[in-house]
Amino acid sequence: MSLLVLYNPVCGDRTAKQFVDEHVLPVLENHGRTPTKLVATEGESHAGRVVADFIEESGGGTVTVVLASGDGTVHEIINHLCSVGNSVHILFVLIPCGTANALYSSLFPPKIPPTDTNVHKLKSLQSFIDASPTKPLTLAKTSFSSSSVYSVVVTSTALHASILHDSEELRAEMPGIERFKVAARNNITRWYNASVNLLPLPSTGSVEIYDPALDKFLPSTSGPDGSITLQGPFAYFLSTVNVDRLEPLFRISPLASSSPASTPSVDVVILRPLRDPSITIDSPDSRLLFAQKSGQVLGEAYNDGNHIKLRYDGSPANLISHGEGQGVVEYFRCAGWEWLPNEADEPAHLLCADGTIFHIERRGRARCGVISDQDHIQFAVYV
């Protein structure tokens, strides 16, 4: 079968080439899997063209791509191939060389305490060598402003989109994940005015909502068409496919792995400040007060996804992870969502798809939906 080895020489800490030379190619050679082609990406959107050309040179059918990169390169490949629209079936062998490696870290969660890093980075390659089964990737398609984008990890607005927007400018001075924390601190007091429609799962006709007391999803009470409308302001709005984490330890949608969906769906994690019993109005003081809680929620996501258990306990400054208080995080599982930003709220028009930032047009909306049937375009990962 045709085998392409592709690496992004500038991703993460810029060691992808060295890792491929020293660890990936020797393993392939030792197992008689000589690559058909070895390519370094040369800039934005090059990866997609390389893979499309490789599929053509291989005469179509299934191709295997050993990809040493971060999530952004996976995203570029998938978007390029979906935009071309030809029939493709790609089996990815992922080598995590990016900054966050959300997809890889979700498929191969880090051991605590960490074990041998090189062995951990070669797990997908080992599965390929062992001819293990592959896991299909779910795609989410977001349409906005007469264009569309596919996500394979995360689609977000509000704080997460602002963090990704700002952190890109910090990339040169902070190549590691600390740039996400700095950008989070700079944006955490902001609220985003929008309304949201959550779209029902075709399998049940309803949106599912996580109940922290029962520790499971329940069908939510919804409108006649099964959708749910939520009014802002929002502090946080993020949906994931295929992943339960965005960094090795930032487990923002933990139910994606602890309670996996049986049909294609998105997990949606939301923070709405006006649900906080101690906040009644949108004021600078309220925003400062809620920023502490947003910080605590995001901090608990690093505690193995414990943020989804947090509750208000009646005191203005405190969140606790037990008791009867109202849940802080709203966690839904659904077929997709619509985000309708308030026209006057410029930052609410930011949209993030797998780390790439887009702007929703004025008076526009974004509609994200999971792709449930895309037979001619299939992506899977060796796990």
Ligand SMILES: Nc1ncnc2c1ncn2[C@@H]1O[C@H](COP(=O)(O)OP(=O)(O)OP(=O)(O)O)[C@@H](O)[C@H]1O
């Ligand atoms: N030779 C190159 N020079 C400059 N940029 C490149 C080159 N090759 C690829 N790129 C760009 O690098 C960007 C970042 O790549 P990638 O997502 O793989 O790494 P990352 O951002 O470090 O990791 P992650 O997405 O996991 O945080 C991609 O969007 C791609 O367009």
